[in-house]
Amino acid sequence: MDEETEKLSREDQAKLTRWLSEQRGRRQYRHAPKASVSVAKIIKPLSSKFGAGVTPIHQNWEQIAGKRFAKISRPVKIMGGKDGRTLVIKAPGAAAALIMASSGQILDRLNSFLGYGHIARIKVIHGAMKTAPQSAAPKPSPRGLSATEARELQSSLAHIKDDALRQALETLGKKTLSETRQYSNKT
Known part of the structure; x- marks a missing residue:
């Protein structure tokens, strides 16, 4: 009887196997996933591990570091580590020493951002x-004088008759005017 039941x-x-194979339908056709879905699967873990990058920090650097430090510094990159x-x-x-001295404040503002x-x-x-060009107007050379x-x-020295004295005063005048212009540009 055991053989008969087996x-x-x-x-x-x-x-049952035959019936299942006859009743089984075709596999559903699925379109290829969009490229954005595939890229997101790669970028999302990297973004959570390493962060978004320096671009948002660079765009808001003046608010994070303050006007004083924003003029003399810029963020370069974010390095990830175990710590x-x-x-x-x-x-x-x-300026690097000044920024390191106030790094605690910058770090607080950075993390609040x-x-x-x-x-x-x-x-x-x-x-x-590297500084951006400030204006489109050409600047006179720091050592020379403009044409005017x-x-x-020349017109102020025209009344002097001695050529050697006039040339010496002209040289002195050029040097004095160019140095005063350099000094006034620095302040």
Whole structure:
């Protein structure tokens, strides 16, 4: 009897398998996913691990660092590490020491902007700052005089008859005018 029940169960299994194979439908056709979905699967974990980058910080650097430090520094990159992220700031010479001295305040403002604990440290590297051109008007050379200044100097020295004295005074006048212009531009 045991063989008969096994035989029936094998026959029933075969019928069941046959019936399932006949009743089974085709697999559903699915379109390829959009590229944005695939890219998001890659970018999202990287963004959560490394952050959004320096661009939002760079755009709001004046509010984060303050006007004084924004003029003399700029954010370069964010480095991720085991101990947390580090913002690298580029500043020239002694400005780097000033920024490091007030790094606690900058770090607080930075984390209030990005979110609590986003940046753990600030690292300041020394480097020259590139400045944007301030105006389209051509500036006179720092050592020379403009054409109008040279004409005014010539006309003021025209009444002097001694050539050697006139040339010495002209040289002195050019040097004095160019140095006073340099001094007034620095302040």
